Amino acid sequence: MRSSREASPIFVKGLLGSLTIHLLRHYADKAAATGRKPAQLPAWKLRKTLDHMDAHLAEPFDLDRLADLCGMSRFHFSRAFHNTMGQSPSRWFILRRIEQAKHMLRDTERQIIEVALAVGYDSPSHFAKVFRTETGFSPKHYRAAS
Numbered sequence: 614m615r616s617s618r619e620a621s622p623i624f625v626k627g628l629l630g631s632l633t634i635h636l637l638r639h640y641a642d643k644a645a646a647t648g649r650k651p652a653q654l655p656a657w658k659l660r661k662t663l664d665h666m667d668a669h670l671a672e673p674f675d676l677d678r679l680a681d682l683c684g685m686s687r688f689h690f691s692r693a694f695h696n697t698m699g700q701s702p703s704r705w706f707i708l709r710r711i712e713q714a715k716h717m718l719r720d721t722e723r724q725i726i727e728v729a730l731a732v733g734y735d736s737p738s739h740f741a742k743v744f745r746t747e748t749g750f751s752p753k754h755y756r757a758a759s
């Protein structure tokens with residue numbers, strides 16, 4: 614900039630283009646730029662979905678059934694659920710199962726295998742693995758700490 618020579622117009626245009634792309638990639642709000650908000654589930658569809666999942670925790674996760682409840686395709690339902698809840702339907706289902714298991718381990722004397730079956734895990738070892746991943750404790754240690 615302090616040079617007495619004039620900068621090459623091609624060089625200046627290249628720098629300008631690079632700066633523009635960098636700013637757009639890192640600082641642009643894509644949703645605001647398009648004027649659209651990400652698709653979200655209406656409150657009644659969300660409540661219907663969450664109630665259904667809570668009522669069927671012991672059953673296998675069924676994305677098709679949830680999408681049908683809302684009258685949506687699997688893809689659109691999954692995307693709208695994620696935009697609304699901040700996580701996928703299957704992730705929410707797993708976390709809900711673990712919350713229910715924590716409650717049962719704290720407040721009942723049921724055996725761990727019975728708790729696993731009640732929240733939809735056929736294998737006690739798989740239940741223990743998922744429980745440990747989500748809570749940092751084995752079901753046995755969680756119960757002892759509670």
